[in-house]
Amino acid sequence: MTDYPLSSSPARTGRILRRLLAATAVAGMLAASPALAQDAAIDADAVIRIGSLYEPQNLDNTAGAGQGISEAFNGNVYEALFQLTDSGDVVENLATGYEISEDGLTYTITLQPGVTFHSGDPLTSADVKFSIERVTAETSQSSRRNSLANIESIETPDDETVVITLATRSISLPYNLSYVWIVNDAATELTANADGTGPYRLDAWRRGSSLSLTPFENYWGEAPSNGGVVFQYFTDATALNNALLTNAVDIITAVQSPDSLAQFLDNPDFTVTEGQSTTKLLLAYNDRIEPFNNVTVRKALARAVNDEQLLQSIWGEYGTLIGSFVPPTDPWYVDLVDVDAYDPESARELLAEAGYPDGFSFTIDTPNYDPHPIVAQFLQNALAEVGVTVDINIITANEWYTKIYQAQDFEATLQEHVNHRDIVFYGNPNFYWGYDNPDVTRLIQEAEQSATVEEQTEKLAEANRIIAEDAASNWLYLYPQIVVSTASVSGYPINGLNSQFYAYDIEKRAE
Amino acid sequence: MTTIADIPQAKPSRRGSLTLRVGLALLGIHLVLGLLTVFWTPYDPAAMAGGRLSPPSLAHWAGTDRLGRDLMTQIMIGSRIALMVGAGAVVIGALIGVTLGLLAAFATRFLDDVLAAALDILIAFPTLLLAMLVVAASESASLGTAIVALGIALSAIVARLTRILAKRVLAQDYITAARTSGTSWPMVVFKHILPNIWPTLSVNFALQFGLAVIAEASLSYLGLGAPPPNASWGRLLQEAQGTVYTAPLGAILPGIALVILVIGMNFLADGLRDRADPMRGAAR
Numbered sequence: 070m071t072d073y074p075l076s077s078s079p080a081r082t083g084r085i086l087r088r089l090l091a092a093t094a095v096a097g098m099l100a101a102s103p104a105l106a107q108d109a110a111i112d113a114d115a116v117i118r119i120g121s122l123y124e125p126q127n128l129d130n131t132a133g134a135g136q137g138i139s140e141a142f143n144g145n146v147y148e149a150l151f152q153l154t155d156s157g158d159v160v161e162n163l164a165t166g167y168e169i170s171e172d173g174l175t176y177t178i179t180l181q182p183g184v185t186f187h188s189g190d191p192l193t194s195a196d197v198k199f200s201i202e203r204v205t206a207e208t209s210q211s212s213r214r215n216s217l218a219n220i221e222s223i224e225t226p227d228d229e230t231v232v233i234t235l236a237t238r239s240i241s242l243p244y245n246l247s248y249v250w251i252v253n254d255a256a257t258e259l260t261a262n263a264d265g266t267g268p269y270r271l272d273a274w275r276r277g278s279s280l281s282l283t284p285f286e287n288y289w290g291e292a293p294s295n296g297g298v299v300f301q302y303f304t305d306a307t308a309l310n311n312a313l314l315t316n317a318v319d320i321i322t323a324v325q326s327p328d329s330l331a332q333f334l335d336n337p338d339f340t341v342t343e344g345q346s347t348t349k350l351l352l353a354y355n356d357r358i359e360p361f362n363n364v365t366v367r368k369a370l371a372r373a374v375n376d377e378q379l380l381q382s383i384w385g386e387y388g389t390l391i392g393s394f395v396p397p398t399d400p401w402y403v404d405l406v407d408v409d410a411y412d413p414e415s416a417r418e419l420l421a422e423a424g425y426p427d428g429f430s431f432t433i434d435t436p437n438y439d440p441h442p443i444v445a446q447f448l449q450n451a452l453a454e455v456g457v458t459v460d461i462n463i464i465t466a467n468e469w470y471t472k473i474y475q476a477q478d479f480e481a482t483l484q485e486h487v488n489h490r491d492i493v494f495y496g497n498p499n500f501y502w503g504y505d506n507p508d509v510t511r512l513i514q515e516a517e518q519s520a521t522v523e524e525q526t527e528k529l530a531e532a533n534r535i536i537a538e539d540a541a542s543n544w545l546y547l548y549p550q551i552v553v554s555t556a557s558v559s560g561y562p563i564n565g566l567n568s569q570f571y572a573y574d575i576e577k578r579a580e
Numbered sequence: 581m582t583t584i585a586d587i588p589q590a591k592p593s594r595r596g597s598l599t600l601r602v603g604l605a606l607l608g609i610h611l612v613l614g615l616l617t618v619f620w621t622p623y624d625p626a627a628m629a630g631g632r633l634s635p636p637s638l639a640h641w642a643g644t645d646r647l648g649r650d651l652m653t654q655i656m657i658g659s660r661i662a663l664m665v666g667a668g669a670v671v672i673g674a675l676i677g678v679t680l681g682l683l684a685a686f687a688t689r690f691l692d693d694v695l696a697a698a699l700d701i702l703i704a705f706p707t708l709l710l711a712m713l714v715v716a717a718s719e720s721a722s723l724g725t726a727i728v729a730l731g732i733a734l735s736a737i738v739a740r741l742t743r744i745l746a747k748r749v750l751a752q753d754y755i756t757a758a759r760t761s762g763t764s765w766p767m768v769v770f771k772h773i774l775p776n777i778w779p780t781l782s783v784n785f786a787l788q789f790g791l792a793v794i795a796e797a798s799l800s801y802l803g804l805g806a807p808p809p810n811a812s813w814g815r816l817l818q819e820a821q822g823t824v825y826t827a828p829l830g831a832i833l834p835g836i837a838l839v840i841l842v843i844g845m846n847f848l849a850d851g852l853r854d855r856a857d858p859m860r861g862a863a864r
Contacts, residue, residue, distance in 0.1 A: 306822065307821065307822070307824065325822065326822040326823065328633075328822060328823040328824075328825060328826040328827070329822065329825065331825060331826050332825060378628075381632065382628075382632055382646050382647050382648065383646065385632065437802070437803030439819075439821075439822055442803065442808060442815070442818075442819065443645075443646060443647060443819055445808065446626075446647065446808045446809060447628075447647055449626070449808070449809060450626045450627075450628060450647075453626065460807075461807045461808045461809075462720045462721070462807060463721055463803040463804070463807050463808075465803070
């Protein structure tokens, strides 16, 4: 899949990069009491084998490489001016500081000195300009291209300074810049090569099998805690689980079903960690067309579905219920689970009120990978209870992209959205679901132009309430984010925010 | 004139009749289960009546799936769908294949060569791949498109077989005799050719039936077959894949049902062949 802001790989869940409590707790026991024997047992040369289902299509995140490239390269091979940490904070990385002009339109960013690319070239402001323009270029397929579209000009007064001028204020600029890899401007063939400033350099990419990274000797920051990482790619979740069971990999970046967890829970050889997820499963309607352009119909359908029973069916005791598109980790989260809660009786009344006393029928375009087909059947049964007939049309991830995301030719669809801070999609009436509420569009624009984070948060929380009251889509649940590793490794990110998986702090005890 | 049925020298061997009976019995299991679902199923197939992945119990003989639906009901409906797909695909494959095969047999040398080459190319593609191409070309997947797709995919094999068999019959003296005495070509086809090649073709149809059932399960497994709520065995297998460690029956039972039907059809084909070609049966 391309880097559009959702996932289409099998049941991907968001990996938020937050160094997590439980993992650090484990790491803490092992490593945070440094004087103990545990510390001596850490093998600094160990190569960490990471098992993943998300092999990148190519190695360039502006060329539709998919979420797999963020997992392997963000923060590991390429760095950005700012870094989105696993806990969701934006911190300076290749930037050492920045100044914002009085009107909020000019950002003067100072670069970290003494940074070199893997090829040996020094980092200069020209590389930064080149890198940002790669993302905003006409041909770029980056999901953040629109967010950065308000950059008017980039100037490079000297080698260590970059001046970015905006058309309108943008409080999320540092956040959005955390998606922009800083790439050597002399580099070519980036779809098959890499030249970044990160703690690892690309060693080899064996298509269909693995991607290996080795520590970069001249890294400007702290050297990695391990001797390199290898991403091993699998196409089947069961095969991936078996690889971990047989010690062919050290870590699985995201477990896909509660049933495969049974093998790892209560087994002292493995560590199971549940992080904070941002992956939302939703039934998105095409809000432009009848009957989904009618708020009452959408509210009725929201009340017809027992989200709690659905979540329990798919994830057992894992996962979280959500009342809108915003997960609890976003600052503008409001608990909206009770808005249009399960109530089939009032669903029938609302349908009658909207002019559909006998219901209606529609088709759900359903991606062919788990859990979508089974969720679609659940919805088919639930909506039949209130007189609405659902047809299920199974499609591939590619068809989803062309038919729904690009052509917007659909009635309703199931999809999981992995990204962090993605409520802004409801402010874009041209987005695939076609939700168009001028109040929400205005609030989201104003939020971006806010002078303070408080103002931004307040506006987005307000927009959040409105989309929930409008039942803009049917938000079913928040996936759990579960990382499993062998007990000998620690220090990995557990939230996998935006699919990132920072590998440099992972430690492995000698066997 | 001579048809194969007119050569009754050897009695069908015991082995022949045994395989035929076993085949019929295995097929019968599915016929009974499948027909039963037309009138009655243990539960409403959509009812989420049990708990998540309940083990087998008196209430749910085969347990339930993740949504709490009764697995026995799903497998029984799977029988009906498998039979419909097998029968439908074979009928379509037979209609297209026999027509094309006869055309090729009667055609001028040039047209025959072209048709034969085209059929050879089609046969070189795996049945499943052909079926996937046909499904991909249609608007959306449904039970109907799956049946048509499989029928088309199977027709190439039937056509080639028909062509060879019909050519062999056409070379016989009695065809010349029939033509000389004024029998029209359509009469020749229906009175002489089809009755003569039918026994061999029917064996082939039984084999194709099994192939079609497996191919449909594969299509459904890939999400290209009958869409939910049709409980195809392939889709049941796919849905159970993620829970194979905690609830293995969900994957094992549809698999067993599939194996019983396909083995049954193969036995049936074996039995039919022995009956159609008694010399071969006796020679063993």
